[in-house]
Amino acid sequence: MAFTKKVIKNSKDSHQSSPGYLLTFTRYEFRDTVNYTKGIDRDAAITTRQPLVVVSDATQVKVNLSKANHVPTFSCVLKQGDLNYLTAIHPGDYVTVNMVNWKEDAMKLRTRALQGKSINRYDDGFKGLFKILDVRMTLQTNPSTGAKEYHVQVTGKGFDEFNNILYFNPALVEDSAKQNTDFLFLNNFSNFTDLIRKKETNNVQDLVKAIIKRTIGEEQIVREKNNTQLNQIAAYLLPTGVGKLLNRGKAKYISQINNYYTGIWGKPLSSATGTSGFSNFFDADGEGGNFFKTKIPLEGARSLDLQDFQYVSVWSLIQDYGNKELNDIYTCYRVDKKGKHIYPTLIVRQKPFTTNHYEQFLFDKGAKSSIEVAPHTKFLDLPRWDVDPDMIVNLNIGRSDAARINFVQISTRALSVDPELDQSLQITAGNFVEDSNDVIRNGRRPYVRNINYDFTGTDSIHRAKKWSRLVADWVFNGHLKMNGTIECIGLQDPICIGDNLQLDGIVYHIESISHAMSINPNGVNTFRTQISLSMGVDADSPTEKPLWAEMDHTDARKRRVKDWKDGTKILPGFSDTQDLPGRTKGEEVKETEQRSFSKPRKDTKK
């Protein structure tokens, strides 16, 4: 059973009647770095003013996080009260966002923020660290009353360091006289290139880590003037004070704030209890800093080429080198390994969508031995959030034919000059899988990809074959998996994209989360969390054959009885069979009959 964290109501009725938020703005002292920082050292140039802590003036606060976008967004609307926010806040400043169940808790956080203490503990409702993007004033006049409304709208984005554009021109390296360390050149990266420009079975994980270290920086790495060592890439500077708010008081660089998790998650390392269970897959990387890794390295290998570093963002580079067809690469705000604090986190892992019956699927497709089993993460082993159904206020779930896939072909590197990497060999090796019975009913729905990360290495089974089956297991039967959105009472807990969510016996993958808090003109605070979900399968899906969600109860009454008996109680009451006078022979042909479309669960047999 995967680690599951229940989110339950904290009272019998409302869970939260007066939620609160905390916006802590960390503002640079010097905004004009061209003209106002001359003659002062760098540390002085990044000094900040007293944090600006907002707990009342915001009428709207919203945070969006999505696996599909590495940049989480923040927005708020501030009433112009005592403070002129248009002047007080500036693009490039930082803001941390907390959303909590109670206003009192927000006030306690406010005190800690002003004291320079951490506000990212597990129960602090920490929702993210953002860099301010826009600060705009809006002024509206009511044409009938002449009353003016005056707001300042602030937007921000997280993980902006990954948007850093790399500019590398080797000609500048060649001429040392022209070196300008004020830019983020990748000088001397060529040494690193030589180091790893050889065929390795798997080097994707090392490449990704190396890219992070050299483009974002790592702990203790300082960019110095005229330093031509490998660490010349600047660690991304952080304004003073932000580190303290995030429990890393000595942090001067964003690299010291972020956590990095790499590797295939596989099975949890132990049966953890408490909130450390969310990270019960990782060990310290052994390289210092905030790098953690799992027991199983990411698969794929490729060479590192300097030209890839020319005028691209760090994020696109990580995507490029991270074998994105196999791997999940996303940013989030996630509880740390100890389960105590929430940190900005980059996760690079294999896509964790392997079914419980993956091995059986392989043998059904002709696998001869277990060497054809690729390293993987079972979907149902991911940590789960179990949100109390009583907290759900809106739900829209279902299935879609858009997710139907019945043919998968994965091609790996094909170099016409290298006979070992010939395309025809891959097909001969069996790099495709088909669900023939679905093809003849629905036509071909292909999922065809090239994965350019496979020097043949030492694998016994051609990776094109191995990976095609791994991916097929992820995407086949997509039309049977549940997806949709739920909206619930705002979640103070650090629910995280990339984890799973269990609801009503179905385990979903969390694709995106949106936290929104607002105050209406009557002064009523509302806090809601909207979650997008995908890949929903039955929580009890066994190893021999899949068990699909919502396949058993063709009878509405029995479905609702189950809902009541298992304690979910999310469905409305039941109004008996709809055989009203004059409405004979309706939808129900035979009263209360139900026939499962899947392997029936024990408790749902007739």
Place this chain on the structure above:
Amino acid sequence: MFVPPSGLLGKVSKKQISSFNKKFKNTPLRMGVVTECYEKSDEKNLNKSVPEYDVVTSESNAENGQSFVTYQNCLSTDNFGGMADFFQYKLRTNTETKKFDFKKNNGSMVLILCLDGSTEKSIIIGGVNNAARNPEEAILPEEGLHLEGEYNGMNWAVNKDGEFTLTFKSKTDNTGKPEDETAGGTYVKMDKKGSVDINTGLKEKEETYIRMDKENKDVGLKAGANVGFTAEKNIAMNASGKIQGKAKGAVEFAAEGTAKISAKSSLDLEGKSVVNVKGGNVMINGENGVMIQGQQCMIDTPKVFVGQGGTPAVIATTKFVGQGNHGAPVTCQAVGPFSSSVFIAS
């Protein structure tokens, strides 16, 4: 609303994968300079069949600025591409330290395209004029329609008159400077009259050439030193007119078999000092006569026969008839010495 699983069915923005696209959707034609060559025995050579090259290109990417990019392990084209038919050559690699300064980089300047748009599969499809090449060596306006090429000191050209010249300069370095200028200068030329000149380029006494003059139908052969004719079988010299030979030194013909000099009219053998005729038997056969003329005529031989079946010229019975002091005939008999070397027929 359908929520696709990101990374599987969800759409990815171009911006997020710009690096990937740069690597695998690299379709523009690029120009660069060859900086490295990996022979097929090199561990960095991927195909293990033909040489591969690293090429540094200078790229301009629309709004994304300019930069130098190194394409690794590029193949070069083979015009014929057959198992039997091929056209292979090596490209020059840069030997200068500043490989990004194209004015100084002396490697081959080439054009590359990427197979399937993949940077990992770059092909050198041709070359362009090297930026560092001496502009004076480029085709001049007055040269008109002109073709010229050179590879490692071997130059070939077809000029506006259609004349073809193949010139050997000797092995050259990356700048085109010949290593051995003494050896260089040899050329083969076919001129606009159709004549062919194979010439070492040597001057005056050293001039050495073979010329075939199509207009005058002449063949000229000149050597600054020696000319040798060697054949395992026969050498034939035929001329409708004369055959002349002149040597400031000796003239020597030797035959291990028979030798024959014949003339349908007179045959003159002349030596300013001694004319030696030597043989096992020397036969002088004059159909009309033989004349030996000189201040002296000495026949140095143990026996001399004059006429056929002759007897010794003086023996014991040989009598001599003469005239005495008073005018009366006198007959006398030889008393010796008698001749056994000179025989005279009657």
